[in-house]
Amino acid sequence: MPIGGGSQLEDRRRRLIEQLQRMSDEQFAAVVRREQAARWRAMDLERHSRAHRRDFLDLLGRALTPGELEALSREVLHSWERVFNELEPSGNVSCVFVRSLPEPGSAMLVVTRGGRIRSTFPTRDFAGWQHRHPAAIEVTDRAKGLVR
Amino acid sequence: MPRDLSADVDLYAEMVQSLPLYRDREEVINLFVMREFIEKKLDRTPLAGAAIQQLERADTALTLHSTLLRQRFRDLFRSCRPSDVPRSYWWWYLDEGPQVREQARALAQRS
Numbered sequence: 001m002p003i004g005g006g007s008q009l010e011d012r013r014r015r016l017i018e019q020l021q022r023m024s025d026e027q028f029a030a031v032v033r034r035e036q037a038a039r040w041r042a043m044d045l046e047r048h049s050r051a052h053r054r055d056f057l058d059l060l061g062r063a064l065t066p067g068e069l070e071a072l073s074r075e076v077l078h079s080w081e082r083v084f085n086e087l088e089p090s091g092n093v094s095c096v097f098v099r100s101l102p103e104p105g106s107a108m109l110v111v112t113r114g115g116r117i118r119s120t121f122p123t124r125d126f127a128g129w130q131h132r133h134p135a136a137i138e139v140t141d142r143a144k145g146l147v148r
Numbered sequence: 149m150p151r152d153l154s155a156d157v158d159l160y161a162e163m164v165q166s167l168p169l170y171r172d173r174e175e176v177i178n179l180f181v182m183r184e185f186i187e188k189k190l191d192r193t194p195l196a197g198a199a200i201q202q203l204e205r206a207d208t209a210l211t212l213h214s215t216l217l218r219q220r221f222r223d224l225f226r227s228c229r230p231s232d233v234p235r236s237y238w239w240w241y242l243d244e245g246p247q248v249r250e251q252a253r254a255l256a257q258r259s
Contacts, residue, residue, distance in 0.1 A: 008227045044171070051169035054162035058155075089227035096174075103151075111174045119172040124156070125185040132181055134230050 008089070009135045016087035016137055028139075029146040035095040036077045036147070038112035040070055052121050059101055059108075059122035073120045076110045083143045084136040088113070096136065098126065153189050154199035160186055161206035167213050173224045176217065183210075183239050210239060211246035218243040 020028065040048075045066045053063040064072060080097035087093055094113040101107055107126035111119040123129050130136070163179045170176055186203070195203065218225065225243035233240040238252040 009230060012227075047169055047171070051166045051175070054159060054166070058159050089223045109174070109178075111172065119174045121175060121178055123178055123181060124159075125181055128181040128185055129178065132177060132184075132230060132233075135228070 012087040012089070013135045013137065016085060016093065016135070019087070019093075020085065020137065020139065020142075025142075025146055028142060031093070032083065032095070032139075032143050032147050034115055035112040036097075038077065038115050038117045040073065040117045044117075045070055048119065055122055059103065059106055059124070069120060072108070073110050073117050076108050076120070077112070077117075080110075082138060082140045084133070084138050084140075086133065086136040094118070100126070153186065153193045153195055154202075156182070156186050156189065157195070157199045157203045157206070161202055161209075164206045164209045164213070167210070168216065171220075173221050173228065176221050176224055177228070180237075180239050184237055187237065207239075207249065211242065211249050214242040214246045 023031070049064055049066045049069045052069075056069075057063045076097050076099045080099055082098040084096040084098070085093055086096070092113055094111055097110045097112070099108050101122060103124070105126060106122060106124050107129075108122050109120070109126075109129070110117060160179075160182050163182060167176070167179065170179075222243070225241075229240050235241065235248075235255060236252050238248040241248040
């Protein structure tokens with residue numbers, strides 16, 4: 001995948017690769033499991049379901065209540081198809097759990113950071129999302145071998 | 149049957165309206181990716197009059213959020229914008245101000 005050329009992005013990508021290489025499989029699995037157990041903050045959940053009402057309606061056929069959004073997030077965290085790590089500018093590592101949706105090219109993403117769910121949203125263009133995340137490292141194969 | 153581009157424009161317009169509720173960078177990136185998705189489709193699919201106007205209004209509304217974007221999502225522009233994003237995708241440069249849209253148009257007319 002093209003890096004995009006941004007030196008900060010390239011640097012973060014390189015540092016994350018080094019960080020992942022230094023981690024033992026046990027350490028890596030522990031991080032993935034911690035992020036799989038991530039939770040919403042109640043106030044974020046309420047806001048998020050309002051903010052993305054139309055996105056869900058568009059790709060799932062109906063808007064989601066906060067409770068349904070929480071359940072959907074949990075479902076994706078436990079039945080993901082792909083997972084990505086990204087070293088954030090703050091130095092924290094975020095995880096993005098991805099599950100494809102029936103419409104070609106679309107997917108549901110759950111973004112977690114430090115054991116918190118930051119966002120859950122559908123995208124019509126997952127390839128476009130990936131293209132605009134040159135610092136994200138796909139860790140699907142390693143994670144599948146360890147936490148499934 | 150392929151999805152009508154006007155449905156994508158409609159969704160984008162609603163996403164722009166919801167932008168003040170966004171708190172996480174990833175939500176904004178998803179909005180920008182959606183706008184890019186429409187732009188790429190526009191190259192090969194003509195848009196009907198009403199949808200053109202809706203896209204115009206939504207783009208204007210997005211430019212009006214440039215201060216909010218710069219203040220709330222500074223990292224997105226400083227550290228997360230890939231350097232290969234062309235200036236024609238002006239929404240990725242809204243941290244510089246709402247004029248980036250007009251600048252992109254002027255650039256397109258000159259070329």
